[in-house]
Each structure stands twice: as structure tokens, then as C-alpha cells.
Amino acid sequence: MALLEKWRSVAYNERLGKDELQRIWGAYFKREQDIYAELLKNPDEVVKGTVKELAERYNVDVMTMTGFLDGINDSLVEKNPIEEMEEDTEVNLGFDKALLYKNMVAADAEWLYKLDAWKDIFDDDTRKRLYKEQKSSTTVIKGDKIYPNDPCPCGSGKKYKKCCGKK
Numbered sequence: 001m002a003l004l005e006k007w008r009s010v011a012y013n014e015r016l017g018k019d020e021l022q023r024i025w026g027a028y029f030k031r032e033q034d035i036y037a038e039l040l041k042n043p044d045e046v047v048k049g050t051v052k053e054l055a056e057r058y059n060v061d062v063m064t065m066t067g068f069l070d071g072i073n074d075s076l077v078e079k080n081p082i083e084e085m086e087e088d089t090e091v092n093l094g095f096d097k098a099l100l101y102k103n104m105v106a107a108d109a110e111w112l113y114k115l116d117a118w119k120d121i122f123d124d125d126t127r128k129r130l131y132k133e134q135k136s137s138t139t140v141i142k143g144d145k146i147y148p149n150d151p152c153p154c155g156s157g158k159k160y161k162k163c164c165g166k167k
Contacts, residue, residue: 002083002084002085002086003051003062003063003066003085003086003087004066004070004082004083004085006063006066007063007066007067007070008070010024010063011024011025011028011067028064028067029111031058031060031064031068032064032067032068032071032112033111033112033115034058035058035060035068036112036115036117037115037117038058039093039095040115040117040118040120040121041117043095043097043121046077046092046093046094047092047093047094048090048091048092048093048094049090049091050087050088050089050090050091051065051066051069051085051086051087051088051089051091052087052088054069054091054093062087066082066085069082069085069091070082071107072093072095072100074099074103075095075096075099075100075103076092076093076094076095076096077094077095077096078092078094080092097121097122098122098130101113101118101122101127101130101131102130102133102134105130105131105134105135106134106138113127113131146160146165147160148160148161148165149161152164152165
């Protein structure tokens with residue numbers, strides 16, 4: 001069984017009960033925050049190594065590192081082969097800073113996108129802009145309602161009810 005499959009079988013196992021899952025995720029989020037705080041100290045450095053080496057480097061177990069790699073993968077410049085990853089698989093943590101920040105906002109991970117290290121990477125205006133861009137990208141905007149006697153939006157010159165609004 002690949003590492004990612006093992007990680008997901010524990011992290012999303014509803015048979016463990018709500019309290020146990022909250023304990024697992026609470027511990028994971030603390031370790032995740034610590035890893036990001038370290039990574040963001042040198043955001044332009046591409047950290048590389050095997051899954052096991054990175055786990056040792058950041059003082060976490062292999063399963064926690066697997067969860068971390070799953071979470072950061074969409075923010076990486078070069079994606080890791082997370083689906084078939086094993087302890088000796090070479091991986092990298094070379095992330096796109098703006099994309100990582102936006103993905104943290106999208107995940108509502110306030111404990112991550114409000115890390116002090118971001119202040120050294122982006123100024124206040126840039127962080128606000130990235131935050132707004134991410135939030136507005138998921139906002140659905142309804143168009144104006146078209147009534148039967150309105151001109152048809154297709155530009156035919158007919159009333160909507162006699163053109164595209166016919167049933």
C-alpha cells in the first residue's frame with residue numbers, strides 16, 4: 001500500500017470516532033504549521049530529499065510528512081508523484097509563493113496564511129490582494145434577470161419571449 005493510501009486510511013477513517021479524528025488532525029495541523037514556518041524562512045530554496053529524509057529534517061513521522069506532501073502538492077512548481085510515493089521516493093518542496101498563499105486561503109487555513117513569515121515575503125497590500133483574488137475566484141455572480149418583454153440578449157432585436165426565451 002502506497003504511503004498516501006495509508007495516510008488517508010487513518011486521517012479520514014470515520015470509524016475512529018469524532019474525538020480521535022480531531023486529536024489526529026489537531027496534532028497534524030500543529031506539525032504542519034511548524035513545517036511551513038521553517039519553509040517560509042527561505043521561500044526561494046527548493047528543499048529536496050526522500051520522504052523519509054524530509055520527515056527527519058522536519059522532525060515528524062513519515063505519515064505526517066505524507067499528509068504534508070499531499071497538502072502542498074497543488075502549490076508546487078514541480079508536482080511530486082504522491083499517489084505512488086514510498087519512503088525512498090525523491091520529492092521536492094519548491095512552491096509557488098503566491099499560489100501557496102492562495103491555496104492556504106482557499107482551505108480556510110488561517111493558522112497558515114497568517115504565519116508571521118508571510119510578512120517577510122509579501123507586503124500587507126500584496127497579501128490583501130492575493131486574499132481577495134482567491135476569495136473572489138470562488139464567488140458566483142448571478143447575471144441580471146431577463147424578463148419576457150426585455151430585448152433578447154442574443155442581439156436579434158426580438159423580445160426575449162419571442163426568441164431565446166421560447167419554451
